[in-house]
Amino acid sequence: MGAPAYRRLDVDERRRQLLERGAELFTSHPYEELSMNRIAREVGISKALLYHYFPSKQAYFEETLNAWAEQLRERTEPDPGLSPLEQLTSSLDAFLALVEENAVAYRNLIRSAAGVAEIRELIEEVRRKTAARILDGLYPEGEAPPKARTAVSGWLWFMDGACLNWIEHRDIERGELRDLLLGVLMGSLLAAGAAPDLPPAG
Amino acid sequence: MGAPAYRRLDVDERRRQLLERGAELFTSHPYEELSMNRIAREVGISKALLYHYFPSKQAYFEETLNAWAEQLRERTEPDPGLSPLEQLTSSLDAFLALVEENAVAYRNLIRSAAGVAEIRELIEEVRRKTAARILDGLYPEGEAPPKARTAVSGWLWFMDGACLNWIEHRDIERGELRDLLLGVLMGSLLAAGAAPDLPPAG
DNA sequence: CAGCTTTGTCGACCATCGGTCAACAAGAGC
DNA sequence: GCTCTTGTTGACCGATGGTCGACAAAGCTG
Numbered sequence: 293m294g295a296p297a298y299r300r301l302d303v304d305e306r307r308r309q310l311l312e313r314g315a316e317l318f319t320s321h322p323y324e325e326l327s328m329n330r331i332a333r334e335v336g337i338s339k340a341l342l343y344h345y346f347p348s349k350q351a352y353f354e355e356t357l358n359a360w361a362e363q364l365r366e367r368t369e370p371d372p373g374l375s376p377l378e379q380l381t382s383s384l385d386a387f388l389a390l391v392e393e394n395a396v397a398y399r400n401l402i403r404s405a406a407g408v409a410e411i412r413e414l415i416e417e418v419r420r421k422t423a424a425r426i427l428d429g430l431y432p433e434g435e436a437p438p439k440a441r442t443a444v445s446g447w448l449w450f451m452d453g454a455c456l457n458w459i460e461h462r463d464i465e466r467g468e469l470r471d472l473l474l475g476v477l478m479g480s481l482l483a484a485g486a487a488p489d490l491p492p493a494g
Numbered sequence: 495m496g497a498p499a500y501r502r503l504d505v506d507e508r509r510r511q512l513l514e515r516g517a518e519l520f521t522s523h524p525y526e527e528l529s530m531n532r533i534a535r536e537v538g539i540s541k542a543l544l545y546h547y548f549p550s551k552q553a554y555f556e557e558t559l560n561a562w563a564e565q566l567r568e569r570t571e572p573d574p575g576l577s578p579l580e581q582l583t584s585s586l587d588a589f590l591a592l593v594e595e596n597a598v599a600y601r602n603l604i605r606s607a608a609g610v611a612e613i614r615e616l617i618e619e620v621r622r623k624t625a626a627r628i629l630d631g632l633y634p635e636g637e638a639p640p641k642a643r644t645a646v647s648g649w650l651w652f653m654d655g656a657c658l659n660w661i662e663h664r665d666i667e668r669g670e671l672r673d674l675l676l677g678v679l680m681g682s683l684l685a686a687g688a689a690p691d692l693p694p695a696g
Numbered sequence: 697c698a699g700c701t702t703t704g705t706c707g708a709c710c711a712t713c714g715g716t717c718a719a720c721a722a723g724a725g726c
Numbered sequence: 727g728c729t730c731t732t733g734t735t736g737a738c739c740g741a742t743g744g745t746c747g748a749c750a751a752a753g754c755t756g
Contacts, residue, residue, distance in 0.1 A: 300704055300751050324611070327742065338706045343744065403614065412605065438665040439674060442656050446678070449655025454648035463640040472641060472685050476648070479681020483674050502722050502733055529713065540735050545715065 298337075310335065310345055314356040319397035323353060323404035323411070350410045357414075360397070364390060376429055384473060388455070388466050395459045402452055419448045426477075430486060443484035447477050500539075512537065512547055516558040521599035525555060525606040525613060552612045559616075562599070566592060578631055586675055590657070590668050597661045604654055621650045628679075632688060645686035649679050 301309070313335050317326055328349055332339040346352035367386040370379035391398045404411070423444045427436040436444075451473055458469050503511070515537050519528055530551050534541040548554035569588040572581035593600045607617045625646045629638040638646075653675055660671050 296751060298705060341705055349743065438663060439670060442659050442666060442671065443674060445659040446652040446656035450648040450652040453651025454644050457644050457647040461640060464644060468641060469644065472645060475685025476682045479685055480678045483677025483681055498722060500734060543734055551714065
């Protein structure tokens with residue numbers, strides 16, 4: 293009698309709830325360990341309802357990531373008023389701060405992302421764009437030479453590897469890591485034969 | 495009638511066959527896309543038989559990798575008669591040659607590795623050991639400082655990123671990539687404040 | 697308050713996955 | 727030809743991601 297079997301929510305409200313709880317769950321657990329069934333139970337709804345709102349687990353995951361991605365974009369957006377080196381420094385600093393704030397989420401993302409084809413491509417896309425941004429700063433006109441491109445591409449991997457190591461050990465300061473990363477980027481470009489026309493750090 | 499429903503093979507022969515075909519399949523397809531069922535069908539046996547010979551998919555995959563891992567160990571084993579820099583150079587060269595010969599397998603490995611927990615740990619193990627080898631060469635006694643450790647750890651990621659980029663574009667020579675990698679390692683250690691006591695390259 | 701309609705919601709279902717098991721049958725030895 | 731070892735298999739399990747017809751909660755109409 294009386295007690296309804298379930299509470300009917302407004303579509304937008306339900307969607308908002310699912311995205312919010314999903315973000316919490318996906319950032320605190322690796323993708324592969326979260327089944328749609330479990331998520332549904334955790335939120336208090338049926339799995340079918342989850343699929344009513346999102347076409348697939350991957351799509352759900354991606355939408356869940358949007359807020360985070362937006363923040364990343366905003367916080368690392370370079371200030372065009374600064375010099376190239378200052379832009380890079382401040383973007384890098386913002387990125388590292390974000391990683392530090394969301395250490396678990398970052399680790400889960402890097403780890404589980406590569407396993408899920410779609411998510412991996414999402415990450416590769418970010419890396420590609422970042423690489424293009426850096427290379428475009430170095431070679432405003434024309435295409436970047438292969439070695440420079442390889443160096444920047446490798447450097448982005450370096451960054452993720454170093455960040456994971458940083459998160460794991462937490463025994464160096466963010467500023468130190470930032471300077472290390474900057475130094476490595478300069479060193480890489482130098483080793484690639486591409487002399488960055490930036491003033492030396494110091 | 496006569497025709498037997500299946501052919502009975504000697505255990506060793508069957509095992510050899512499974513390892514051989516498994517190596518082919520696992521190196522030409524990503525781990526996640528190969529189901530035990532499909533492998534079994536492909537080899538012409540039942541899935542149950544696969545599990546009779548190998549305790550799990552992961553174990554099967556790892557055994558399949560053994561030949562490759564052995565080759566990696568052999569070919570990158572540093573010659574103690576050479577100087578540290580020469581050791582590193584020749585190991586790196588051997589590694590890059592191996593990657594070049596098995597480009598598809600390498601890409602599949604790196605890609606699927608991050609997604610499959612067990613395989614990821616296998617790769618991380620290799621990275622850890624390689625990092626330890628390098629750091630031990632630099633700091634024979636005592637522990638390496640955090641920044642040096644972070645730099646080496648990041649450099650190993652750099653290597654994979656650069657290799658993937660290299661494989662994808664194939665527009666630089668192996669020697670160039672090797673020199674780039676060496677230069678980046680030196681540059682990273684320098685940026686980390688750890689002065690490698692190696693003679694400068696060139 | 698009754699009845700109708702809309703649509704948010706769910707239980708039951710599907711194919712496939714990695715993995716297990718009792719039971720069949722191929723082929724060597726007598 | 728018979729037996730016995732053991733390589734081999736079909737059928738099964740619990741989980742997964744994903745689908746679908748049908749129920750029921752709530753807004754609207756009388």
